[in-house]
Amino acid sequence: MEIQRKVKYEEELDRQFLGLVKELSGCEEIDRCIQCGTCSSSCPMSVYMDYPPRKIIAMIKNGFKEEALKSFTIWLCPSCYTCQVRCPANIKITDVMYALKRMAIGERVYPARFAIPVLDKEMSKIIASNGRNSELWLILNLYLKSRKPWGLLKMAPLGLKLMKTGRMSLKKESIKNKEQLRTLLKALKEEA
Ligand code: SF4
Numbered sequence: 001m002e003i004q005r006k007v008k009y010e011e012e013l014d015r016q017f018l019g020l021v022k023e024l025s026g027c028e029e030i031d032r033c034i035q036c037g038t039c040s041s042s043c044p045m046s047v048y049m050d051y052p053p054r055k056i057i058a059m060i061k062n063g064f065k066e067e068a069l070k071s072f073t074i075w076l077c078p079s080c081y082t083c084q085v086r087c088p089a090n091i092k093i094t095d096v097m098y099a100l101k102r103m104a105i106g107e108r109v110y111p112a113r114f115a116i117p118v119l120d121k122e123m124s125k126i127i128a129s130n131g132r133n134s135e136l137w138l139i140l141n142l143y144l145k146s147r148k149p150w151g152l153l154k155m156a157p158l159g160l161k162l163m164k165t166g167r168m169s170l171k172k173e174s175i176k177n178k179e180q181l182r183t184l185l186k187a188l189k190e191e192a
């Protein structure tokens, strides 16, 4: 049996990580965290998370980049803002979760075959290209790219019903002025 090492040596920590995160919008005050645990005890999703919010903040402060970015926690957070409004240090924890999601997508280190990051990525791609979401294409891409094609078979009867009643279509929805959208997205990218 392979013995798995669970400790991390000092030299393996990423000491630049805190600085990188602090540069992102909403994350500037992260090192004011006093590790009180109010966020974790208030979080309705913490029972499902691999690391509760308090631990995620501690991991950022201490250079556990890989663990923070690969965690399921950031993808399980549905942005309810409870932690953020209750934090005594006024840390924008929900914004930190968003920042980590963006970083994980940018570095392609989200949990393998976990559907939520794939869903986020595919939906952003469709909206960036057409200005509107197309549910059918989103679902197709989601199942294929998270490598769970059999899920499509299970969803097929519901999909067909929705198509018959006109609630879902093969046709991609699109806005008229896509050029304006591209200019807007380009400006946002340059500002980031
Ligand atoms: S509630 Fe705020 S101060 Fe307390 S552990 Fe969470 S982030 Fe840190």
Ligand code: SF4
Binding pocket: 039, 042, 043, 044, 045, 046, 053, 076, 077, 078, 079, 080, 081, 082, 083, 084, 093, 094, 097
């Ligand atoms: S915003 Fe996310 S991390 Fe904060 S309490 Fe809600 S689910 Fe938990």
